[in-house]
Each structure stands twice: as C-alpha cells, then as structure tokens.
Amino acid sequence: MSTVLTLSGSPSPDSRTSVLLRHTQEWLVDQEHEVLTLHVRDLPTSALLVANTEHPAIRHALGLVRRADGLIVASPVYRAAYSGLVKAFLDLLPDGALAGKVVAPLATGGTQGHLVAMDYSLRPMLSAMGADNLVPGCFVLDRLIQLAGEGGAMDSSALAAVHVALSQFGAALGARHRLPVVA
Amino acid sequence: MTYRLAVVSAGIGEPSSTRLLAERLAQATGQALGGQAEIHVVALRDLAHEVANAVLTGFPAGALREAVDTVVGADALIAVTPIFNASYSGLFKSFFDVLEPDSLAGKPVLIGATGGTPRHSLALEHALRPLFAYLRAVVVPTAVYAAAEDWGGQLTDRIGLAGGELANLVAGTPKPVRQDPYENVVPFEQLLAGNG
Ligand SMILES: Cc1cc2nc3c(=O)[nH]c(=O)nc-3n(C[C@H](O)[C@H](O)[C@H](O)COP(=O)(O)O)c2cc1C
Ligand SMILES: Cc1cc2nc3c(=O)[nH]c(=O)nc-3n(C[C@H](O)[C@H](O)[C@H](O)COP(=O)(O)O)c2cc1C
Numbered sequence: 503m504s505t506v507l508t509l510s511g512s513p514s515p516d517s518r519t520s521v522l523l524r525h526t527q528e529w530l531v532d533q534e535h536e537v538l539t540l541h542v543r544d545l546p547t548s549a550l551l552v553a554n555t556e557h558p559a560i561r562h563a564l565g566l567v568r569r570a571d572g573l574i575v576a577s578p579v580y581r582a583a584y585s586g587l588v589k590a591f592l593d594l595l596p597d598g599a600l601a602g603k604v605v606a607p608l609a610t611g612g613t614q615g616h617l618v619a620m621d622y623s624l625r626p627m628l629s630a631m632g633a634d635n636l637v638p639g640c641f642v643l644d645r646l647i648q649l650a651g652e653g654g655a656m657d658s659s660a661l662a663a664v665h666v667a668l669s670q671f672g673a674a675l676g677a678r679h680r681l682p683v684v685a
Numbered sequence: 686m687t688y689r690l691a692v693v694s695a696g697i698g699e700p701s702s703t704r705l706l707a708e709r710l711a712q713a714t715g716q717a718l719g720g721q722a723e724i725h726v727v728a729l730r731d732l733a734h735e736v737a738n739a740v741l742t743g744f745p746a747g748a749l750r751e752a753v754d755t756v757v758g759a760d761a762l763i764a765v766t767p768i769f770n771a772s773y774s775g776l777f778k779s780f781f782d783v784l785e786p787d788s789l790a791g792k793p794v795l796i797g798a799t800g801g802t803p804r805h806s807l808a809l810e811h812a813l814r815p816l817f818a819y820l821r822a823v824v825v826p827t828a829v830y831a832a833a834e835d836w837g838g839q840l841t842d843r844i845g846l847a848g849g850e851l852a853n854l855v856a857g858t859p860k861p862v863r864q865d866p867y868e869n870v871v872p873f874e875q876l877l878a879g880n881g
Contacts, residue, residue, distance in 0.1 A: 513740045513741050547737035547738075547740065547741065548734040548736075548737040548738075550775070551736055551776040551779060552730060552733045552776070553697055580778075581819050582815060582816070582819040583778070583812070583816060583819075585779075585782060586740065586777070586778030586780070586781070587779060589770075589773070590775025590778075590779065591775070592770065593770060593775050623812070626811070627770055627771065627772050630771035
C-alpha cells in the first residue's frame with residue numbers, strides 16, 4: 503500500500519476534472535492505497551498567487567505532498583496549457599519536492615487536438631520540477647464526462663483508458679517499494 | 686497620434702526585476718515610437734486577490750476589470766513574467782486564463798521574462814509564445830529574457846531591438862474598428878421581411 507495524493511487544478515465547483523479524479527480515487531482505494539485529496543480551489547487562492555507559503559492552509563497542503571508516495575496532478579486544459587491555478591500551487595513546492603515520487607498527469611479538455619497540451623506543457627513542467635518518475639497519465643475529452651448525478655459519470659471507454667493509465671501508475675508505485683532505500 | 690501601450694508584469698518581488706524589465710521594454714517601445722506612447726502598467730501582484738476571485742467566478746471585477754479593459758483596449762501589449770519552474774508563473778497564467786478568448790486576437794505583443802538562471806531563457810519560446818499564439822496575438826520575433834546576471838550591455842541592446850520591433854508592428858497595424866453592436870441595428874420589421 504502506498505499513499506497517493508490526487509490534486510485537482512480546476513477552479514470550477516462542478517468540475518469534470520473532479521469527476522475524473524473521483525473515479526481515480528475509487529480505483530486507488532480498490533487497490534488498497536491510502537488516498538489524500540487536494541482541490542487547489544479550496545486553498546486561499548490570493549495567498550497562493552503571490553506565493554505566500556506561510557499561510558496555514560497552504561502549509562498543510564504542502565505537507566500532503568510531502569507525505570505522498572505518488573501524486574496524480576489533474577488539470578483542465580486552459581488556453582492550450584495547464585490551468586494557472588494548478589501552476590500557482592506547484593510553484594510553491596520546495597526544490598526536489600517531487601523527486602522519488604511517482605507522478606501521473608491527468609487532463610480534461612474540450613478539444614481532442616489539445617491532447618498534446620499534456621506533452622507540451624504539463625509533463626515538461628513536472629519534469630522541470632524534478633519529477634524523476636513520471637508515468638504517462640491520461641487525457642480525457644470533457645464530453646465523455648458527465649457532471650449530472652451523484653458524483654458524475656464517465657463514458658466507459660474513457661474510463662477504461664484511465665484505468666490503463668492508473669495501472670501503469672500503480673505498477674510504478676509498486677516498483678518504488680522494491681527499490682533499495684538510499685539514505 | 687499617440688499609441689496606448691499596456692504593460693503587464695507578474696513579478697511578485699519588491700522591488701521586482703520583472704516589473705523593471707517590463708518598464709524598460711515599454712520605454713524602449715515608446716522611444717521607438719518617437720515618444721508618441723502612453724504607458725499603462727498593470728502590476729498583477731497588486732491584483733492577486735481580484736485575479737483569484739476571477740479564476741473562481743469566471744468574471745473579472747473591480748480593479749481587475751479596469752486592468753483587463755486597459756489590456757484589451759491597448760494598441761499593443763508588453764507581457765512579462767518571472768520564470769517559475771521553467772515556465773510562466775501561476776499568477777501570469779491565471780490573468781490570461783480569465784481574459785475572453787478572442788480579446789487579444791491580432792494584438793501586437795512583446796513577451797519577456799526574468800529568471801534566476803540564464804538556462805531557462807527558452808521558456809519564452811516554449812511556454813509564453815504558444816500561449817499568445819493560442820490567443821491569436823501577433824508576437825514580435827525578439828523575446829527578452831533577463832537573468833540576474835544579465836542586467837547590462839547586451840540586455841539593453843536586446844530591449845532596444847524588441848521595442849523597435851513592437852513599435853514597427855504597432856505603427857503598421859491599423860487600429861481595429863470596434864463595432865458597437867447597437868449601432869446600425871437592422872430594424873426588426875426588416876429582419877422579418879428577410880432583408881437583414
Ligand atoms: C478559460 C477556459 C479555457 C479553456 N481552454 C481550452 C483549451 O485551450 N483547449 C481545450 O481543449 N479545452 C479548453 N477548455 C475546456 C476545458 O478544458 C474543459 O471543458 C475541461 O473539461 C474543464 O474542466 P473542469 O470542468 O474540471 O474545469 C477551456 C475552458 C475554459 C473555461
Ligand atoms: C518558486 C520559484 C521557482 C523559480 N523557478 C525558476 C526557474 O525555473 N528558472 C529560473 O531561471 N528562475 C526561477 N526562479 C527565480 C525567479 O524567476 C526570479 O526570482 C524572478 O526573476 C524574480 O522576479 P521578481 O523580482 O519580479 O519577483 C524561481 C523562483 C521561485 C520563487
């Protein structure tokens with residue numbers, strides 16, 4: 503069992519990214535991982551935007567990242583890139599905060615053509631932050647996610663693709679446990 | 686005629702090297718326009734609270750509304766961000782996330798960034814330029830990056846070069862004619878008669 507933090511970078515209260523993450527969390531719980539959740543929108547956003555790491559809620563959020571063995575970073579595609587909100591949070595992480603953690607990017611977007619936003623923006627940013635165990639992750643079209651109903655719903659083919667990505671994430675987490683610990 | 690230059694700085698330090706670079710770029714552009722420029726600086730740090738609210742609600746309000754109007758109404762935009770994690774800052778991106786998608790279409794833009802290390806200068810080409818391309822702005826070829834150790838000779842030349850490019854672009858761009866949607870409304874009777 504590992505501890506996994508799911509991070510949502512959508513500013514919307516009714517969010518497709520959150521529906522995607524809810525399905526992700528279910529999968530993680532089924533695999534007996536401990537799941538921590540963080541919605542960046544719930545943090546004091548103006549403190550976040552000016553990089554104020556002294557705020558208690560932000561300190562707590564940074565502590566969640568520290569505790570996690572694995573991180574799922576989910577963002578809606580905004581202007582062909584990750585949201586400013588998710589970037590504002592990630593910018594607060596201290597140097598090397600992602601080193602040794604398994605990191606999977608997830609994104610939702612309105613245009614299939616913007617799948618590449620994952621490869622051109624989210625992944626390079628995470629690797630620039632020192633994520634040295636970055637697994638492929640997944641992009642889901644917004645129309646395959648329904649907000650209506652309890653917790654929302656996902657199209658079955660999209661969900662299957664997400665499960666494939668999560669299996670890779672899970673495998674990397676498992677492999678991490680088998681690595682010798684370097685003191 | 687006088688050109689309106691909007692200058693957006695996402696620097697958060699005080700003093701801010703980002704803001705300094707932004708102002709130097711604006712001066713250089715103004716000079717290249719023969720002094721025919723009005724410079725309006727938007728310091729996002731002072732609007733962080735309003736930007737945060739706008740991100741959550743989808744609507745820029747108060748002082749941010751004014752800043753957005755300044756940017757959208759300007760003849761040209763100079764946009765400068767500190768580099769955080771090899772890309773623009775979250776504050777910078779959030780401001781452009783809340784602008785209406787088409788509001789910068791066709792706008793002449795000069796992009797700049799400051800960083801702690803010269804190794805991240807390509808962030809301008811990999812992060813900022815695609816963002817403005819997506820917004821359909823017209824970005825001048827020279828982008829200006831200033832690392833802590835760069836302030837001096839070559840940087841000044843590059844600022845001058847970039848400012849000159851922006852000035853040429855602005856002076857050559859006809860002012861967009863803003864259509865008032867309520868002017869020349871076709872009377873309803875005429876629409877019904879199929880003469881719209
Ligand atoms: C400000 C804004 C910008 C967007 N830009 C893009 C974009 O560039 N490409 C894209 O595919 N979808 C874009 N979208 C659509 C969202 O990415 C998509 O609807 C996403 O699923 C929303 O996720 P959320 O409900 O979790 O916020 C944009 C939406 C908004 C509100
Ligand atoms: C969280 C954080 C991340 C940073 N990441 C980078 C970076 O990846 N590359 C770089 O050159 N400088 C980086 N820096 C340095 C800033 O770019 C530099 O301090 C900036 O120019 C300050 O601008 P200001 O004085 O306008 O606030 C980072 C600074 C902070 C606080």
